[in-house]
Amino acid sequence: MARVSGKKALITGGAQGLGACFGRMLAAEGAKVALTDINLKGAEETAAAINADHPGAAFAFPHDVTKKDDWVRVLAEASEAMDGISVLINNAGIGTFANIETETYEGWRRTQEIDVDSIFIGTQLAMPYLKDNQPASIINISSAAGLIADGMMLAYNTAKSAVRMMSKSIALHCARSGYDIRCNSVHPVFTRTPIIDPLIGLGGGGKTGEEKLVRQIPMKRLGEPEDVGYCILYLASDESRFVTAAEFKIDGGITAQ
Ligand SMILES: NC(=O)c1ccc[n+]([C@@H]2O[C@H](COP(=O)([O-])OP(=O)(O)OC[C@H]3O[C@@H](n4cnc5c(N)ncnc54)[C@H](O)[C@@H]3O)[C@@H](O)[C@H]2O)c1
Known part of the structure; x- marks a missing residue:
């Protein structure tokens, strides 16, 4: 039996980098995957490559995670394509590198909008789908930068630490409501992707x-994308059925120092 057989995963930022890797690894272990991205061409190419190995496993959708209307449409279309959504991977994100003296208000806002606000908007809208497809798993991609600071990562540090705490709040709400919906955050260190x-x-x-x-x-x-992907496989699967409100550091030890 494949590790995530029967799971239906929506992955934001699925065109390239980590999101594309998660799509490949989940499909190889039996899941259906909906790759969403502002870069539709990239998402379509990644989905086609996955389907070449696992026919019918991957779908691609245009999606700006900052737009509520996009979320409403993409959730409905992905659910239709996969016959439900049981795993939500909030992965789309941007890195911004500036300090307290050089960051602009626009840069600050854009980072919070894409890296944090989108997870609130999208997860709230996804809840009815996840409730219909229990056991379900929400996986939020934070960063080692959500745990340790850098002078040049003002907006990114702030955004990624917010993702960590939002994940715990979502997890506690779901558990206390009696939903079999888990929520965890993942904290990679520098990993080989364009970001x-x-x-x-x-x-x-x-x-x-x-x-x-x-x-x-x-x-x-x-880090290599697969180093993070193995954690995603575990969190998407029922192997992690008692794991919620946890934070997973895929960081070669950097946050222990
Ligand atoms: N690679 C690393 O070193 C690293 C480390 C820690 C955390 N992360 C986090 O991992 C996640 C994935 O990053 P990555 O390394 O694959 O980067 P990446 O730049 O390769 O991929 C990010 C993807 O998100 C998409 N995206 C950006 N804005 C979007 C929007 N508004 N709506 C929809 N899609 C959008 C991009 O088109 C791209 O396909 C991010 O949240 C990032 O902060 C990455």
């Missing part, structure tokens, strides 16, 4: 920039 390119650039670019990031990580390497 870290600006950070590599800040460190001088190329190998030098990458080495500067790696130096901060006790295990002395960047």
Whole structure:
């Protein structure tokens, strides 16, 4: 029996990077996946690649997670395509790199809108679908930056720590309401996807920039998307059926220092 057989997962930001990897790994273990993204072409290409190996497993939808109307449409379409939604992976996000003196109000607002507000809007609208498809799992992608701070990550630190606490509040509400809907946050460190390119650039670019990031990580390497994907597989599956309001650090040890 595959690990997530029968699960129906909606993954935001599914066109590339972590979201695409989650889609591939969940489909390989028997789930249906709805990949949503503002980059529809990317989501369609990822879905096509998944379907080449697992016919009929993946679907793609255009979706701006900051827009309530988009959520209403995408939830209905994804539920129709997969015959329900039992896993919601709030993964879409942006990284913004500025400090208290250089961050703009627009940059600050945009980061909160995409990285935090979208999870409130989307999870609230997804609740009826998840309640209809119990046992269900909500997985919110926070960051190691939700646990430890950096002077150049003002807006991102703030957003990702909010995601951590929002996840616990959602989890407690669901548990106390008697729903079999779990909610957990995941905290990756620098992981090899396009989102870290600006950070590599800040460190001088190329190998030098990458080495500067790696130096901060006790295990002395960047994360690979699959390192996070194995945690997502566990949280999407019933193997984690007693796990809620927890935070999973996929961080090579960085937050222990
Ligand atoms: N890669 C890392 O080092 C790392 C570390 C910690 C946390 N994260 C988090 O993981 C998540 C995924 O990041 P990634 O590394 O795959 O980055 P990425 O930039 O490769 O992918 C992010 C995806 O989100 C999509 N997106 C952006 N804004 C959107 C919007 N308004 N609506 C819908 N989709 C939107 C993008 O089009 C893109 O496909 C993010 O929440 C990020 O903060 C990443």
